[in-house]
Amino acid sequence: xxxxxxxxxxxxxxxxxxxxxxxxxxRPGSLTLLGRARLSPGLHVLDLGxxxxxxxxxxxxxxxxxxxxxxxxxxxxxxxxARLASDACGLSVQWRxxxxxxxxxxxxxxxxxxxxxxxxxxxxxxxxxxxxxAVRPLGRVVVEDIDIAAHVHWPPSTxxxxxxxxxxxxxxxxxxxxxIGPRLPxxxxxxxxxxxxxxxxxxxxxxGEAKAVARLTLSNIAExxxxxxxxxxxEIDGLLAELSKHEADPRSIQSIAQVFxxxxxxx
Numbered sequence: 001x002x003x004x005x006x007x008x009x010x011x012x013x014x015x016x017x018x019x020x021x022x023x024x025x026x027r028p029g030s031l032t033l034l035g036r037a038r039l040s041p042g043l044h045v046l047d048l049g050x051x052x053x054x055x056x057x058x059x060x061x062x063x064x065x066x067x068x069x070x071x072x073x074x075x076x077x078x079x080x081x082a083r084l085a086s087d088a089c090g091l092s093v094q095w096r097x098x099x100x101x102x103x104x105x106x107x108x109x110x111x112x113x114x115x116x117x118x119x120x121x122x123x124x125x126x127x128x129x130x131x132x133x134a135v136r137p138l139g140r141v142v143v144e145d146i147d148i149a150a151h152v153h154w155p156p157s158t159x160x161x162x163x164x165x166x167x168x169x170x171x172x173x174x175x176x177x178x179x180i181g182p183r184l185p186x187x188x189x190x191x192x193x194x195x196x197x198x199x200x201x202x203x204x205x206x207x208g209e210a211k212a213v214a215r216l217t218l219s220n221i222a223e224x225x226x227x228x229x230x231x232x233x234x235e236i237d238g239l240l241a242e243l244s245k246h247e248a249d250p251r252s253i254q255s256i257a258q259v260f261x262x263x264x265x266x267x
Contacts, residue, residue, distance in 0.1 A: 007120050008170045008224035009217065012077040016052055018216040019078060022116075023054035025210035025256050029201030030055050030115060030144060033261045034062075036197075037142045043110040044068040046134055048100065048127075049117030051075070053082025053093065059113070060091040070094045072103070100127045105134035115144040118187075119171070119180045128191040132266055141193055141264050144201075147181035150258035152204055153214075159242035160254070162235075163218045166225045173228040181260030193264025204255040213256045215243040 009015060039045070041064040047056040050071030060069040071093055073079050079095050086093040100121065112131040118124035131141050148168050153160045171178035180187075185198045205211040222236045246252050 006122050006174045006176050008167070008174055008176075008221050009120075010220040010223060011075040015220050016078055016081050018213075018220050019052040020054065021209050021216055022213055022256070023052065025203050025205070025213055026115070026144075026201070026259065027055065027058070029203065029259060029261070031058060033142060033144065033199070033201075033263070034059065034111075034113070036199075037111055037113075037140045037263050039063070039111060042066040044108065045070070046105070046109045046112045046131075047071045048103065048112065048114040048131060049073055049120075050079075050082060050095075051116075052078045053085050053095070055115060056082065056093055057085050057089055057091055060086065060093050061089070065092070068094070070096060070109075072096045072098050074099050100130065103130045103134065105130075107134070107136045107139075109135050110139045111135065111142060112139070113142045116146065118143060118184070119145045119148075119178050120176050122175045124177070124180060125187060125190065128187055132191050132193060135266050137266055139266050141188065141191070141266070142262075143184055143188070144259050144261045145181050145184060146178065146257040146259055148178035148257050150181075150202070151214075152202070152253065152255040153246070154253050155246075155249075155251075157242065157246050159239045160214060160246065162239055163214055163243065166230055167217065167221055169230050170221055170225045170228050173230075174224070181258060184260050184262040188262050188264035191264070192267070194267050196262060196264040199261045201259040201261060202255055204253050206253050207250065210256075211247050211254050214254055215240060215247060218243065
């Protein structure tokens with residue numbers, strides 16, 4: 001959402017497949033969270049950093065024709081995928097190309113939502129202030145983000161551990177916080193929200209597409225990790241091969257990073 005200097009994960013068409021698989025992995029938890037935030041027909045909802053729009057389309061289904069959904073992202077390529085997704089479903093979503101710094105809405109929405117955005121921003125507190133301003137009085141701000149250090153995998157894999165290390169190091173080098181998840185409730189409180197609640201989602205997979213999240217993510221952070229001097233192409237290729245083997249083992253399990261979920265209400 002802020003341009004390329006802080007974002008460590010490759011975007012555009014090359015990153016769209018990772019976004020699709022990540023959305024598949026996290027969809028049940030996100031829909032449960034939005035249910036707790038009282039997402040319902042007729043509401044006006046902002047999805048900030050909407051990416052390929054998978055959850056945005058789900059939101060549009062729920063709010064229905066009497067509601068309004070706006071999805072904003074900095075990556076025009078993934079927005080093209082999002083437009084195709086909503087058109088295929090016959091759903092009305094307003095897709096906007098924009099940066100968080102340009103968000104200047106005042107009381108336009110019942111819910112402002114972001115997923116896996118704040119951990120890529122150098123100033124997440126400013127983003128939350130803008131989200132708070134975008135919702136009406138008694139409206140809700142809903143955020144989800146990761147603690148990259150918290151994963152589960154078995155059997156133990158040095159390649160998996162190295163992937164987590166590289167993600168964390170590349171993010172910190174770009175001035176962002178890949179472990180922001182546990183901070184979310186405090187950030188919402190500091191933004192002036194009330195009745196803040198928190199939960200955790202940590203999907204774990206033994207089989208299926210979603211088990212590929214770690215491998216796909218490593219492939220898409222490789223350029224940033226190499227540019228920051230933490231690794232090289234040869235190591236990345238070796239790690240990807242090892243992760244692929246681990247993923248293919250029917251006895252193994254892999255989780256995505258632990259996802260912290262927080263809801264706050266504007267007074």
